[in-house]
Amino acid sequence: MKALMMQQPLLVSSLLTHAERHHGEQEIVSKRVEGDVHRYRFRDFAQRARQMANALAELGVLRGDRVGTLAWNGYRHMELYYAVSGSGAVLHTLNPRLHLDQLVYMIEHAEDRVLFFDIDLLPIVEAIAARLASPIIFVAMTDRAHVPTSIALTAAVLCYEDLIGTSDDHFEWPQFDENAASSLCYTSGTTGNPKGVLYSHRSTVLHTFAAALPDALNCSAWDTILPVVPMFHVNAWGLPYVACMIGARLVFPGPWLKGDALYELIEAERVTMSAGVPTVWQGLLAHVNDQQLSFSSMRRTVIGGAACPPAMIAELQEVHCVDVIHAWGMTELSPLGTVGSLKPHQVSMSPEERLAVQARQGRAVFGVDMKIVDADGEEMPWDGITTGELMVRGPWVIDMYFRGAEAGPNRDGWFPTGDIARIDADGFMQITDRAKDVIKSGGEWISSIEIEHVASLHPEVASAACIAARHHKWDERPLLLVVKKPGSTATADELLAFFDGKVARWCKPDAVVFMDAIPLGATGKVLKNKLREQFRDYLLTA
Numbered sequence: 139m140k141a142l143m144m145q146q147p148l149l150v151s152s153l154l155t156h157a158e159r160h161h162g163e164q165e166i167v168s169k170r171v172e173g174d175v176h177r178y179r180f181r182d183f184a185q186r187a188r189q190m191a192n193a194l195a196e197l198g199v200l201r202g203d204r205v206g207t208l209a210w211n212g213y214r215h216m217e218l219y220y221a222v223s224g225s226g227a228v229l230h231t232l233n234p235r236l237h238l239d240q241l242v243y244m245i246e247h248a249e250d251r252v253l254f255f256d257i258d259l260l261p262i263v264e265a266i267a268a269r270l271a272s273p274i275i276f277v278a279m280t281d282r283a284h285v286p287t288s289i290a291l292t293a294a295v296l297c298y299e300d301l302i303g304t305s306d307d308h309f310e311w312p313q314f315d316e317n318a319a320s321s322l323c324y325t326s327g328t329t330g331n332p333k334g335v336l337y338s339h340r341s342t343v344l345h346t347f348a349a350a351l352p353d354a355l356n357c358s359a360w361d362t363i364l365p366v367v368p369m370f371h372v373n374a375w376g377l378p379y380v381a382c383m384i385g386a387r388l389v390f391p392g393p394w395l396k397g398d399a400l401y402e403l404i405e406a407e408r409v410t411m412s413a414g415v416p417t418v419w420q421g422l423l424a425h426v427n428d429q430q431l432s433f434s435s436m437r438r439t440v441i442g443g444a445a446c447p448p449a450m451i452a453e454l455q456e457v458h459c460v461d462v463i464h465a466w467g468m469t470e471l472s473p474l475g476t477v478g479s480l481k482p483h484q485v486s487m488s489p490e491e492r493l494a495v496q497a498r499q500g501r502a503v504f505g506v507d508m509k510i511v512d513a514d515g516e517e518m519p520w521d522g523i524t525t526g527e528l529m530v531r532g533p534w535v536i537d538m539y540f541r542g543a544e545a546g547p548n549r550d551g552w553f554p555t556g557d558i559a560r561i562d563a564d565g566f567m568q569i570t571d572r573a574k575d576v577i578k579s580g581g582e583w584i585s586s587i588e589i590e591h592v593a594s595l596h597p598e599v600a601s602a603a604c605i606a607a608r609h610h611k612w613d614e615r616p617l618l619l620v621v622k623k624p625g626s627t628a629t630a631d632e633l634l635a636f637f638d639g640k641v642a643r644w645c646k647p648d649a650v651v652f653m654d655a656i657p658l659g660a661t662g663k664v665l666k667n668k669l670r671e672q673f674r675d676y677l678l679t680a
C-alpha cells in the first residue's frame with residue numbers, strides 16, 4: 139500500500155530557507171582575508187545567497203555544472219555552499235594546501251566552469267591558470283577595492299561583491315530530484331591520483347540530521363560553533379549545514395588557525411563548541427598552557443580526522459573543562475561514521491577506564507552500519523580484541539568515485555575503509571591503524587596508533603609519530619619519531635623505558651629519533667608515507 143505523506147525532496151536549499159525563516163536573527167561572524175571582522179545575520183546571508191544564485195545563472199552556470207572554490211572558512215564561502223548547490227550546480231571545494239599538480243588535476247577532472255578564490259590565494263590561482271587547458275571564469279571573493287590586478291591571469295578576474303550587488307535578491311530555489319549531486323570533494327590522494335566523492339542533496343541532508351544529534355556532534359540553537367576544520371575538508375564535517383538546520387551561531391576563523399589567533403577568537407566571540415584535527419588542538423593547547431590561559435565559554439570540541447591522543451583528551455577535559463567528542467570519518471562518508479559519546483553505564487567507570495573508551499573512535503551514528511572482516515571477508519567478532527578491516531554502508535557512504543572505475547570501490551554492498559579496527563561489545567570501534575600504516579613485525583601486527591598514544595602520555599613529548607622501519611630479522615619494526623617540548627632533556631633511552639609495562643614487550647619501539655617538526659599533509663595529518671621513505675633503512679644502518 140502506498141503511503142499518503144507529502145513527497146518533498148531533501149534539498150540543501152531547504153536548510154537555508156529554514157534558517158532564514160526560523161533563525162533569521164542568528165549571527166555569522168567571519169575573520170576576513172581583507173583583515174577585518176565581518177558580521178551579519180542569517181537573513182542577510184540568505185538574501186545574498188539568492189543574489190549569488192542569480193549571478194551564477196547570469197554567468198551561464200547550469201544544473202550539474204561544477205563550481206570550484208579555493209577559499210578559507212568565511213561567510214562568502216558559506217554563501218557559495220548554498221547558492222551553488224541550491225541552484226542545482228555542484229560545489230567543488232579545493233584544498234589550497236595541496237600540490238599544484240593535484241589542484242590542476244582536480245579542476246580538469248571535475249571540469250570546473252568557475253573558480254571562486256580568496257584573494258590571499260592569488261599566487262596559487264595564477265599558477266593554476268597557467269596550467270589549465272581550457273579557460274574558466276575566475277571570481278575574487280572580495281569587493282571592488284580589493285580585487286587583485288593580475289597580469290598573469292589572461293582572463294579578467296570578476297569581483298564577488300559586484301556580482302552580488304548587481305543581482306536581484308528574488309530567486310526561487312528550484313525543486314529537483316534529491317539524488318542530484320550537491321557537492322564534490324576529492325580525497326587527498328596519498329597514493330595515486332585524487333579520487334572524487336560526489337555527494338547528493340539527499341545524502342547531505344540525512345548526514346546533517348545525524349550529525350546534529352545529541353550523541354553525535356550535539357549542536358543546538360544555543361551554540362556558537364567555530365568550525366576550525368576547513369570548508370574544503372569534507373564540507374567542514376557538515377557544520378555549515380548543521381548550523382542552518384538548528385540555527386546555531388557561526389564563527390569563521392579565515393586562514394588564521396594558529397593557537398593564539400584561535401584562542402583570541404574563541405574568547406572574543408564566546409564560542410561554545412569547535413571542531414578540528416588533533417594537530418590544531420596541539421597548537422591551541424601549547425598557547426593556552428604557555429600563557430596560562432583558560433577557556434571561559436568553550437564547553438566541548440569535536441576531534442577527528444586522525445586519532446586523538448588520550449593525553450590530549452585528558453588535558454582538555456580535566457585541566458580546561460572542555461569535553462572531547464572523538465569522531466571518526468572519511469571523505470567517502472560525508473564524513474561522519476562514528477562518535478565516541480559515552481553510554482549511561484560507562485559514566486560510573488574509573489577515570490582511566492573512561493579515558494580508554496573515549497580514546498576509541500566511538501559508536502556508529504544511526505545511518506551508518508559497520509563490521510570488521512578478515513582477509514577472506516569473514517565477519518569478525520565484536521570482542522574488543524580481534525581486529526579486521528572496517529567496512530561500512532549507509533545512505534551517506536560512497537557508492538562509486540566520480541568518473542571512477544565501473545565497479546566502484548564497494549565489496550558486496552559494503553565500502554572497505556582501508557582502516558584496521560576492533561569493535562567492543564558496546565559497539566565502540568577503535569582504529570588500530572590505516573592498513574598501510576600498520577607495522578608488520580615477524581607475522582604480528584603492531585598498532586602505530588597505540589605506540590603514539592603511549593608516547594603522548596610522556597610529559598616531555600610534544601608530538602610523536604610511529605612508523606615501520608625495515609629490519610633484517612623481523613621485516614619491519616616500530617621506529618618512534620618525537621618532537622620534544624621546549625626545554626626537555628629526555629633521552630631516547632628514557633623514552634623507550636617509558637613503554638615498559640605499557641605495551642607488550644615485542645611492541646616496544648626499537649629506537650627513538652628526535653625531530654624539530656613532524657611533517658603534516660594538506661589536512662593537518664602526519665605524513666607517514668613521507669616519514670617511511672625518509673627512515674626506511676634507519677634500523678639497518680643506524
Ligand code: ADP
Nearest residue numbers: 325326442443444445465466467468469569572
Ligand atoms: P584522506 O584519506 O585523504 O586522509 P580523509 O579525511 O577522508 O582523507 O581521511 C580518512 C581517514 O582518516 C580514515 O580512513 C582514518 O584512517 C583517518 N581517521 C579519521 N578520523 C580518525 C580518528 N578519529 N582516529 C583515527 N583515524 C582517523
